[in-house]
Amino acid sequence: MGTDPVRELYDELLGSxxxxxxxxxxHLLAGEPxxxxxxxxxxxxxxxxxDAVTSRNVHAAMLDAARLCRTI
Known part of the structure; x- marks a missing residue:
């Protein structure tokens, strides 16, 4: 069935x-900032x-977050 991302907050924050x-x-795949x-x-x-990107599972979200935050 899939899901549709709710983009309103993202779109509102994008310009700032x-x-x-x-x-x-x-850089993301290499683990770089x-x-x-x-x-x-x-x-x-x-x-x-x-799921804010596309219909995916919780593991994909956790991997995305780990890759982005690892360098902070």
Whole structure:
């Protein structure tokens, strides 16, 4: 059946983020810090993980979060 991501909060925060939601996949898979800066005026970095991206399981969300947060 699948699920549809609820994007309202993400869309609302997108313009205030430094990376505008972008993820450097090469750095993500290598376990390196995310360095994408598309909006220098932004106040925070914004990422979507798990079901917020597409219909996935909890393990995928946990792996996404671990990869993104490991370098913090």
């Amino acid at each position: 983020s430094t990376n505008l939601g972008a993820v450097d996949l090469t 995310q360095g994408v800066v598309r909006n220098p005026e932004g106040a925070f970095r914004l990422f979507r993980i798990g």
